[in-house]
Amino acid sequence: MEPNSNFAENQLLLSSAQLQEQLDQQKALASVIVRIRESLDLETIFQTTATEVRLLLNADRVAVFQFDLEKDWEGEFVSENVAPGWTSALKVKVYDHCFGEQFASSYQQGRVQAVADIYNAGLSDCHAAILSKFQVKANLVVPLSRQKELWGLLCIHQCSEARNWKESEIEFIRQIADHLTVAIQQAKHLHEVQLQAAKLAQAAQRDQVIAQIVDKIRSPLDIETIFKTTTQEIRKLLQADRVAIFSFNADWSGNFVAESFAEGWTPLVGIQPTIFDTYLQQTQGGRYVDNETFTVNDIYQAGLTDCHVTLLEQFQAKAFATAPILQGDKLWGVIAAYQNVSPRQWQSYEVESLTKIGTQIGVALRHYKLLAHAQYQAEQQKTLTSVITRIRESLDLDTIFQTTVTEARKMLQADRVAVFRFDPQKDWEGEFISEDVVPECNSVIAEKIYDYCFGENFASLYAQGRVNAIADIYQAKFPGCYIQILEKFQVRANLVAPLLKKGELWGLLCIHQCTTFRHWQPSEIEFTSQIAEQLGVALKQDSYLKQVQMQVVQLAEATEREKAMERQELLAATIDKIRQSLDIKTIFRTTTQAVRELLEVERVAIYRFNADWSGKFVADSFKDGWKPVAQAQPMILKTFEGTDDDNELPRNETFVPIRQGEKLWGLLVAYQNSQPRYWKEEEINLLAQVAVQFGIAIQQAELLEQTKRQTSELTQALQELKQTQTRLIQGEKMAGLGQLLAGVAHEINNPVSFIFGNLIHLNEYTQELLNAVNLYRQNSSLLPSVQEQIDNHDLDFIIEDLPKTLDSMKVGTERICEIVLSLRNFSRTDEAELKAVDIHDGLDSTLLILGHRLKNNNERPAIEIVKEYTTLPLLECYPAQLNQVFMNLLSNSIDALEEKFQTIQQRYLKLSQRCPRIPLSIWISTQAVNNQIVIRIADNGLGIPEEVRSHIFDPFFTTKGPGKGTGLGLSISYQIVVEKHHGQIKCSSKPGEGTEFLIEIPSSN
Known part of the structure; x- marks a missing residue:
């Protein structure tokens, strides 16, 4: 019975332990539920739950993991309780890329995962690696849901060893998770309520602020x-x-x-x-x-x-x-x-x-x-009333127009308002006669305009009273001619209303916007139309007024017409006399007499001002019985600056200014000395017309005198210029001749020196031979002594050297002949007229003369000459002048090559480097092309910059230093080729590569 007793005792103890475990679990569960009910703070609930559960289950870690709903199963641990010795997992981001495939659907269905040993549970490598990161060997995971959506996980980790999880533990954790789910749901509802309350409070505040803003707006x-x-x-x-x-x-x-x-x-x-x-x-x-x-x-x-x-x-x-x-x-x-x-x-x-x-x-x-x-319309009506009042108050059309454009521009805030009038005698041509314009825009007053497309596009429409409003002239599909006219006046947008006079198009009222486009408002168009109608009324009134005035004038002028015609005929004859004469004294004498007779006054005189405004009478015509005006008599200007009203008072004299251009030259004075006289306006006008003609005649006479002086001065200057040019050209020729002679002297000196040096030896050799021959003739017995004497002088050497000496003297003599011949060919002083010559002879002669400059010297190596001659016909030319061209071009090429060598050598000296070989070459080529002889002279110098090359043929232009040239060499060459030979000379150059001169001369062959 004892075994059964022990078994029963063990069963009792086991049942007692299970009951105790269940009791502890229920206590922990009750504690969690109480905390959930007592607190609305989710973090506190999580922390209490993790602590209670870890102690109850004796686990190494209890943690709450939350998914980030916006990311694919990524999340972090938001709360934990961990035993000492183990790593905290809080706030560590975790992403398990195989979670969605293996666990997501199971957890969403409420499945609990209990793993006793992660290394023997058949987990994927990625999932096992994540658990190992947090030292986990066994784990128990329960899902946390919110409204059927996976919110997170409740995780119990055993880190020290593997662990077999009991069913009671699993069920306990499931119950804990259910209550945490309730807590999460409550927290969400609380957050939503709080958020809604905050939104309501913010909305109330916003509505209050918006209401305040609206009150301020209104x-x-x-x-x-x-x-x-x-x-x-x-x-x-x-x-x-x-x-x-x-x-x-x-x-x-x-x-x-x-x-x-x-x-x-x-x-x-x-x-x-x-x-x-x-x-x-x-x-x-x-x-x-x-x-x-x-x-x-x-x-x-x-x-x-x-x-x-x-x-x-x-x-x-x-x-x-x-x-x-x-x-x-x-x-x-x-x-x-x-x-x-x-x-x-x-x-x-x-x-x-x-x-x-x-x-x-x-x-x-x-x-x-x-x-x-509304304010704008009120201002429009006010402006319109003002314009109508001015039209009714004034009968002067210019005043009406100026008032209207000024008021209208202010009202419309436009850049320009102007009145345009058509010339009734021309086909839609006219001009602006009144305007008001901002300072930034140009005035259009008196601008003549003819728009040949106006009649086709606008005339009939404007004649019907149409107002044309254009917001942007470039968007209105206007003809190009019309656009050009508007651009001339800086117009970008315009508003045009017709001005009708008795039903016919008299002109236009134009409102211009110049700075930018403008959309014209209907009220602005209506206002402009009303203004145009009122101006039409003013035009009609002006027409009636002019008809009345014309009738009055016609009646008043009827009695004066014949006399005025006679006066005009006499005035025309007087002006004709002024224009026919160039002698100012004759003009003064005949004109003063004619004007005196025309005005029937006692004296007409001409008074001239000096520089200090003193003056004297220079002409005088007076009636019989009166004396001439004294030459030094002063002139009193008491009435010269009077008003027009002074003409209605009787006085003894009247005068008008005589102007020479803008300058006041003098006065034309008419006197009635015997009695006061009322000077009529037409008499003053007549004097004024004569004075104008005087001014023209005086100006013409002075211009004629000035022209004579200038002509004389120019003639003298031209003569001096020709003399200077002749001297300069002669100096250039002399300079060239000096260089030429120096070269020739150098070339002749070498063979002459050579011949002179050999003459001494030749004289000795000849003397010895003569002595020997004489001795032989005198006594044949002396032959041995003669032979000895000849041996002493080395007869063999004399016999060998004498022919060489003679040959060298022959070569030297021939060289002198060549140089002299070349000098003669180059100068050709006996060939001043046109002559057919071989161009190659002139080139070769020039090269022979310049031979001393082509050889190497202490300053540079020799210059290589490359000839590319082709067979040419004889060229009819001026040989000496053409040779001078070759001399100038070749000399310039030599100068350019010397400058190149010095420049490159100096560059290497500064760099302390050895200067390489510098090739110096001149190419001369000739060919016949299309009845043209073409000669090219090129070098490989430094070239000529473009800004210099365009001036190289100008007289006196030179880039050489002082004393190295006059700047006439290429100018003279240009004259010889172009003017004397009717050819062309051109220069092409590339800086750093060289220069080429091309000469083309017409050939008759």
Whole structure:
């Protein structure tokens, strides 16, 4: 019975332990439930649960793992209780890429995973590696759900050893997880309630702020103040870095007109130029026209175009929210909030607030527009009334026009308002006769205009009273001729109303906008039409007035007509006499007499001013019985500066100024000495006309005298210039001849010196031979002594050297002949006229003369001459002059090569390097092409820069230093080739490569 007793005892002990374990589990479960009910803080609940469970199960770690719902099964441990000695897993990001495939669906169905040994449980390598990272050897995992969605995991880790998990432990953990799920759900509901409460509080605050902003918008403030206040308040409300108002132009470009921005950011208003958004221009306002908003949380992640991103970067924005501003049914602009520091998640209520403000701004703009329109109409009526009053008060058409254009320009705020009148005698030609214009634009007064396409395109329409309003002349499909006329007057937009006189087109009232295009409002068009109608009334009144005045004048002039005609005939004859004579004294004498007789006065005189405004009479015609005016008699100008009213008072004299151009030259004076006289206007006009002709005659006489002096001076200067040129050319020739003779002397000196040196030896040899021959003739017995004497002088050497000496003397003599012949061929002093010659002879003669300059010397190596001659016909030319051209060109080439050698050598000397061989070459080629003899002379010098090459044929132009040239060599060469031989000389050069001169001379063959 004892074994059974022991078995029963063991069973009792086991049951007691299980009961104790269950009791502890229930206590722990109750504690967790109490904590969940007592606390709404999820972190506290998790921490209490982990602590209680780890102590109860005697595990090494109990932790709560939460998934990040926005990422693919990635998460972290948010709470834990871990035994000493083991690593904490808190805040460690975990991503198990095989979790979704192996465990996600099971955990979502509520499955519990109990692993006694992770290394023997058949886990995937990636999952086992993650568990090993946290030192786990056995684990128990229960899912935590929220509204049927896997929220996280409750994990019990055994790190010290493997562990077989009991069913009671698994069930206990499942119950704990169920209650944690309840706690998670409660926390979510609490968060949502708190968030909703915060949103309600924020919405109430926003509504209050928006209401305040709306009150300010609706208050009677100017639109700029409304914009300023609104942007400030909405920026504070949204806590944005910038809030700005953007206004569209007619072409859907736009500008920032108001803004409020935080400290540290760059302003956009007045700084940013007009913005051209191609999308808005192409779509005519895009989504904003349909009253839609547009938000971007991150400009770099929103798929915007590169140009759009670049524009936003100029605004310093990283995120933005925009809402349209509608003025009635028309899109006026956009209100925009910008976040510049970082991207921003815009909330729907923030965009809604922006939309409400945009709507209220649109209402304010509409009210403002209506108020401005009403004020504008009132000002129009006031201006129109003023113009009508002026028309009725004044009978002077010029005054009426000037008043009208001034008032109309102020009213319309245009750049120019002008009256254009057609010339009735010409086909739609006319001019502007009155205007008021801003200082920035040109005046059009008195500008003659003829638009040959006006009759076809506009005449009939304007004759019917049509008003033409053009917002932009470049968009109106005008003919090119009309565009050119408008551009001449800087016009970009215009408003034109016809001026009708008795039903016919008399002219045009033109309103011009010069600085930019302009959309003319209906009220502005109506106002212009009314002004034009009133000016038509003024034209009709002026026509009636002129008819009356004409009738009066015709009656008044009837009695004076014959006398006036006679006076005009006499005046014409007088003027004709003035124009026929060039002698000023004769003009004065005959004219004063003719004017005195014409005016029937007692004296007519001409008075001339000196430089100090003293003066004297220079001509005088007087009636018999009167004495001449004294030559030094002073002139009193008491009436010269009088008003026109002085003519109605009787006085003894009248005078008019004589002007020589703009300068006051003197006075033409008429005297009635015997009695006072009323001078008539036509008499003064007659004197004035004669004075004008005097001024012209005086000016012509002075110009004639000045021309004579200038002609004499120019003749003398030309003569001196010719003499100077002759001296310079002669000097150039002498300089060239000096160089030539120096070279010839050098060349002749060598063979002459050679012959002279050999003459001594030849004399000795000859003397010895003569002595020997004489001795032989005198005594043949002396032959041995003669032979000895000859041996002493080395007869063999004399016999060998004497022919060589004679040959060298022959060579030297021939060389002298060649040089002399070359000098003769070069100078050809006996061939001054045209002669057919071989060009190659002239080139070779020139090269022979310049031979001393081509040889090597201490300063440079020899210059190589490369000849490429072809068979040429004889050329009829001036040989000596053509040789001079060759001499000038070859001398310049030699100078250029010497300069090249010195330049390169100096460069290497400065670098302390050995200078390489520098090739110095001149190429001479000839050919016959199309009846032209072509001669090319080229070198490989440093070349000629373009700015120098264009002047090388100019007289006196030289790039050489003082004393090295006069600048006439190439000029003379040009004259010889072009003027004397009717050919061409050209120069082509590449700096650093060389220069080539090309000569083309016509050939008769």
